[in-house]
Amino acid sequence: MATTKAKSAKKPAAKKTVAKKPASKSIKTVKAAKVAPKKVTTAKAEKVGAVKTKIVSEKATTGKTNPVKEFFARKGDPNENILTIFKDTKIIGAIIGEIIGTGLVTAVALTLGLFNPLYLIFAYIGITAGVFALSGAHLNPLVTAGMMASRRVSAIRGVLYIIAQLIGAWLGFLIVSAFYHAGIDSGNISAETTLLPTLTAADGLAANVEGFSFFWPITMIEFIGAIIIAFFFARALDYKRGAFTFAAVVAGGVFLAMLFAVVISGNFLGIQQNVFIMNPAAAFMYGLLPTSAEGMDSLFGQLMPMLVTYVIFPIVGGVLGFYLSDFANKLSGKELKA
Numbered sequence: 001m002a003t004t005k006a007k008s009a010k011k012p013a014a015k016k017t018v019a020k021k022p023a024s025k026s027i028k029t030v031k032a033a034k035v036a037p038k039k040v041t042t043a044k045a046e047k048v049g050a051v052k053t054k055i056v057s058e059k060a061t062t063g064k065t066n067p068v069k070e071f072f073a074r075k076g077d078p079n080e081n082i083l084t085i086f087k088d089t090k091i092i093g094a095i096i097g098e099i100i101g102t103g104l105v106t107a108v109a110l111t112l113g114l115f116n117p118l119y120l121i122f123a124y125i126g127i128t129a130g131v132f133a134l135s136g137a138h139l140n141p142l143v144t145a146g147m148m149a150s151r152r153v154s155a156i157r158g159v160l161y162i163i164a165q166l167i168g169a170w171l172g173f174l175i176v177s178a179f180y181h182a183g184i185d186s187g188n189i190s191a192e193t194t195l196l197p198t199l200t201a202a203d204g205l206a207a208n209v210e211g212f213s214f215f216w217p218i219t220m221i222e223f224i225g226a227i228i229i230a231f232f233f234a235r236a237l238d239y240k241r242g243a244f245t246f247a248a249v250v251a252g253g254v255f256l257a258m259l260f261a262v263v264i265s266g267n268f269l270g271i272q273q274n275v276f277i278m279n280p281a282a283a284f285m286y287g288l289l290p291t292s293a294e295g296m297d298s299l300f301g302q303l304m305p306m307l308v309t310y311v312i313f314p315i316v317g318g319v320l321g322f323y324l325s326d327f328a329n330k331l332s333g334k335e336l337k338a
Helices: 002-064 065-073 090-111 115-137 141-149 157-185 216-240 243-268 282-286 296-332
Strands: none
Touching: 002 090, 002 115, 090 141, 090 157, 090 282, 115 243, 141 157, 141 216, 141 243, 141 296, 157 282, 216 296, 282 296
16 A cells, blocks of 8 residues: 555656646747747837838928928917917016017117117116016017018017007107206206207208208118117027027117117218117107197108108118028028027
């Protein structure tokens, strides 16, 4: 009995050893099966990557074939329109910022004028940095027109900004005019010695040659100055993250435009008066609407030359300045900034 038990006890042990072999084979088979799909997925991934590369290259090629469409593509908020812009109260703050900023810019232009460019640049830096977070600190219709033409802002925002700039320029003129006339009434200053800018592009400037008009020279100086201001503003958009840097670049453009006007008018044209303003809002409210004429014929006779010199040509110059900046950006391969 003991021997039979021993033999029967050894048999199950043999079965266990035999059972282990198939298990090892199955494990190897499973491992092999797992490794095989990895090779397949890697091949598929390579194919997908190649297809994506072809699609990207095709898109890049098609984009290069139509540079005009990309140049005039919208760079601002695509969802901003007349129905959505008033849903956010930020537009109200932006309008207030444009009113205050343009009013201060107008006051600076009427008091410091072109012949104090050093004071002017510090004033522009402070004003631009102060309202930059509210509205982007356009403060000038020629800048807003350039932003609209290059599709950086929507048409409705641009129109609201220009209206705000006109209101701000009017308020700035009223404040300066009130203090100016108070000084004259007190007798401490005289209108002959303390002069505000004389925006007379067609008449009022004496020339040694009879019949010569300063209309086109002054108009071209305003036009070139507007291009300079707009170009520098467009370049400053690359520094929007730093308000002071942005304001310094914008003020630098204004400074160069004013310096150009002073040097050309004084040294080459012999004009010693402050006849430039380079801000259509300030020119419109100061040179056109507030001034009164002896008769309507006299007022309307001066209207068109004033509009051409101080409004129309500067706005066209502002648009050209932005286009010039975008064209330079395009050639350098940089992305156009909103």
